[in-house]
Amino acid sequence: MHKPNREDMALTSTKRSQKTSPAPRPASPKEISRIDEANVGRLGLISIQERVPDSFTSWTIDFHVEGRPARLSCDAIPKYGGVPHGLDGDISTALIDLYVEDGCPEDGTLHTTAYQILKRAGLHDSGRYYQNLRQTLFRLRTSTYTASEAWRDHRRGNWTTVTFNYLEALEFTSGDEDLGLSRSSTLKIRLATPITKSIRAQYTKPLDLEFLTSLDRPLTRALYRLLDARRYPPEDPREPLASFTVNLIDWAEACKIVDRRSNKIRSTLQGAHEELIERLYLSAVEYEGRGQTQQLTYRFADLADQEESTLPDSPLIVELAEYRVSGAVARRLIEEYGEAHVQQRLSKFARLLASGFKARNRSALLVDIIRDQDNKYPEPDALKEKATKKKGSPPASNMPTLVEATDEPQPLEAQVEAALKTLQFLLRERLSVSEYALLRMGMIIGQPDPQEVTRLASRAKVEGQLETFTAELLQHLGHLQVTNPGATDQ
Secondary structure (H helix, E strand, C coil), X not given: CCCCCHHHHHHHHHHHHHCCCCCCCCCXXXXXXXXXXXXXXXXXXXXXXXXXXCCCCEEEEXXXXXXXXXXXXXXXXXXXXXXXXXXXXXXXXXXXXXXXXXXXXXXXXXXXXXXXXXXXXXXXXXXXXXXXXXXXXXXXXXXXXXXXXXXEECCCCEEEEEEEECEEEEEECCCCCCCCCCCCCEEEEEECHHHHHHXXXXXXXXXXXXXXXXXXXXXXXXXXXXXXXXXXXXXXXXXXXXXXXXXXHHHHXXXXXXXXXXXXXXXXXXXXXXXXXXXXXXXXXXXXXXXXXXXXXXXXXXXXXXXXXXXXXXXXXXXXXXCCCCHHHHHHHHHHHCHHHHXXXXXXXXXXXXXXXXXXXHXXXXXXHHHXXXXXXXXXXXXXXXXXXXXXXXXXXXXXXXXXXXXXXXXXXXXXXXXXXXXXXXXXXXXXXXXXXXXXXXXXXXXXXXXXXXXHHHHHHHHCCHHHHHHHHHHHHCCCCCCCHHHHHC
């Protein structure tokens, strides 16, 4: 049976120690707002194994798509640790999620930070994981995939052949003397054109990112991603299946498991199976037959139906439904946080709307307020009082930006990361990677102030003055004297 290495065990220990509330249950597909590109998930580009030999630099699998032969292959180099595997799946999923969150820019370019990638992937913010992130990014940049008659062109409704590297371009700043990644590193990444083109064509499937990042082991998370993708028909990935059956050897190939002996395959998957059943994603895993003819059937748990049948409607659930929060989501929130907490946060949400807050998605905002453990949403009266104390502040009826609404309860680092993410979204290519790194360091020392520069950038966007704003910002940054960027992150 596969034994996790020290890095894997450390991650599992960290994840478990960080859990201060009951682990989230998987949401039903209709409740999920996040998405994943369907080809990437279905093909399983990244080996689920937590470790592979450096010499494992290529794999090829043959299969059939709609009765026709298809092939998928990967070619990597030993310098970066063989084919993509293990934590690479967490990082690649985080990159797609950040790309979608940024509005799916047509050129496939993503401006972000190393810190943001690790946090979105649910990984620990420590030196070792920045080293792992660098290795992962180089694997994704240098490994070449070829999908022969296996890549779905959603617009045309047919299967095509594509060759690509998961990352087409990678640029970053180093925050330490070893030229590696650190918390201060800013990155410019261009995702593979076939992936971004497919996302913009809306060939996607739901992705329960909260549940995914809560799973303990990299292998479990990788198997979950692959299983969840296979749960959806490739021709139209909208309606999930109740079960999925596959030949055991074929499944080992799909998982990119090195040892294809049937007993080794079963032992490799056993721990992940147990965790997914324990976490109520799967209701059963069934084997039938022997040797290479074995069939493996996964049965997916249907939590939504269970919750609907065991918890009757209450006045609070009816209230939540008025804001388009589904019954299943409402029941889970009440079960996890208690009726008094949910009622209190619902009242806070109503006061926020009454104060003039404009929410693009009211149900999503309400759920986030109920789940908020970091006081991201101060009371409207407190926000108005803060606004009146600032010179030149807008009238009290105008709600602040997201950074302004969240900066008081946050540490400086969180304020800077939130501001930088907003500025990267607004300014995009107007600043280089190194200029974004200088901007980050400037905000850390208060030159400029994170919330002030974010507000000015937002105003410039509305007034069509981003070019002027950028020129003034660069002029300001040019006068900064930052002697040791890495020291702030120690």
